[in-house]
Amino acid sequence: MQQRRAGRHIPGTAVIAGWPTGSVARVTEQPFVIVGGGLAGAKGAEALRDQGYDGPLVLIGDEPDRPYERPPLSKGYLLGNDERDSAFVHDAGWYAEHDVDLRLGATVVEIDTRTRTVVLDDGGTVRYAKLLLATGSSPRRLSIPGADAAGVHYLRRLPDSDAIKSTLASVRRLLVVGGGWIGLEVTAAARAAGVEVTIVEAQELPLLGPLGPELxxxxADLHVEHGVTLRTGVGIERFTVDGDRVSGAVLADGSHIEADAVVVGVGAAPNLQLAAAAGLRVHSGVVTDARLQSSDPDIVVAGDIAEADHPLLGPGIRVEHWANALNQPAVAASTMLGGDAVYDELPYFYTDQYDLGMEFHGLVTPDNYDDVVYRGDVAAREFIAFWLREGKVVAGMNVNVWDVDGPIKALIRSGERVDVARLADTGVPLEEIAGG
Structure with a gap:
């Protein structure tokens, strides 16, 4: 994947301790099967071949397009900076060249763990020796009056991005419901296209959950400075409709917002139905150990649905970040092949909005930090923010500051108390800060 901005570290699949090495002999005529045609599924197929598996391999996806990455859908492709083909994980010929049986437009409706069989929506079946489950997430949908009107959009798949891109070229006023990453990135693309935008966010601030109130x-200030109308602390009661098309919304406080189109970004729900019906242990996701093995020894999990034990962060970690879909499949493949690799990558995500580029490492929850330390110029939006708990760094976010991912991750992994004054001092190299 190409870097979006000079100096940004885009984590990629690397050799992990515990991977099987050398050629892996074909030990069964039953194929390894991957259910899920997104980034995690494609990377799972790639990892199996890279790690020496030369047996039959089936990749099943319910979309008509070959596997693609989702970040471009709300970033470069939506902005018009990247071509549509840039989103695809592999070239069209890669799957045949690597002897991957790619089955597109096929939906798995059942997993029979007793017979190790997946059942497709057309009645067909595929037996498996090992199964990688990577079914991803679906957008949470609103169930309010007018929610099914024309002009109400959700963003998850390539056709969704195509539809929103076309909409931004033809409307004057856009209503964005939800101030999460999707909502804010769509807003930035809309403003770049000259569209007036109102964001309605039920919480006090956008991104309150993933970043906390400080960041x-x-x-919030960034978007207001770019002409966005921000309505927070209020929900949507109903959409107004003119004919069959959305024309705005009535908020819970009785106010009305006029809009020519709506984009809803109120989170996503992991697709757990198959796993739950198959009897796998399910909580907020499919529960796995650090090797990404589920409660069934023949089924591994990767991507949005994986709720994994993490060697550093603890049990039950599930994050819906692109980096998990990119990197977890290598560990899942190792487990399928009998390796002992564990997934210990720190959660990572990034965004580009207007002239702000950001990377985030670690995990922030309302109760896992007690201090935020800033390093650099916050007003100029060129800084690093660190979240601390009892003097130890639990997360770091670099904003328009690049090539610092290594020391930020090292500070988090060290588990050591830091000298806060030195952490905030741009004159002290990050590599020298620890043990405060």
Whole structure:
């Protein structure tokens, strides 16, 4: 994947301790099967071949397009900076060249763990020796009056991005429901296209959950400065409709917003139905150990649905970040092949909005930090923010500051107390800060 901005570290699949090495002999005529045609599924197929598996391999996806990455859908492709083909994980010929039986437009409706069989929506079946489950997430949908009107959009798949891109070229006013990453990135693309935007966010600030109030304010101010109308602390009661097309919304406080189109970004729900019906252990996701093995020894999990034990962060970690879909499949493949690799990558995500580029490492929850330390110029939006708990760094976010991912991750992994004054001092190299 190409870097979006000079100096940004885009984590990629690398050799992990515990991977099987050398050629892996074909030990069964039953194929390894991957259910899920997104980034995690494609990377699972790639990892199996890279790690020496030369047996039959089936990749099943319910979309008509070959596997693609989702970040471009709300970033470069939506902005018009990247071509549509840039989203695809592999060239069209890669699957045949690597002897991957790619089955597109096929939906798995059942997993029979007793017979190790997946059942397709057309009645067909595929037996498996090992199964990688990577079914991803689906957008949470609103169930309010007018929600099914024309002009109400959700963003998850390539056709969704195509539809929103076309919409931004033809409307004057856009209503964005939800101030999460999708909502804010769509808003930035809309403003770049000259569209007036109103964001309605039920919480006090956009991004309050993933960043906390201190850094959420940075993004709220950013959008207001770019002409966005921000309505927070209020929900949507209903959409108004003119004919069959959305014309705006009535908020819970009784106010009305006029709009020519709506984009809803109120989160996503992991697709757990197959796993639950198959009897796998399910909580907020499919529960796995650090090797990404589920409660069934023949089924591994990767991507949005994986709720994994993490060697550093603890049990039950599930994050819906692109980097998990990119990197977890290598460990899942190792487990399928009998390796002992564990997934210990730190959660990572990034965004580009207007002239702000950001990378985030670690995990922030309302109760896992007690201090935020800034390093650099917050007003100019060129800084690093660190979240600390009892003097130890639990997460770091670099904003328009690049090539610092290594020391940020090292500080998080060290588990050591830091000297806060030195951490905030741009004159002290990050590599020298620890043990405060």
């Amino acid at each position: 959420a304010r940075v993004f």
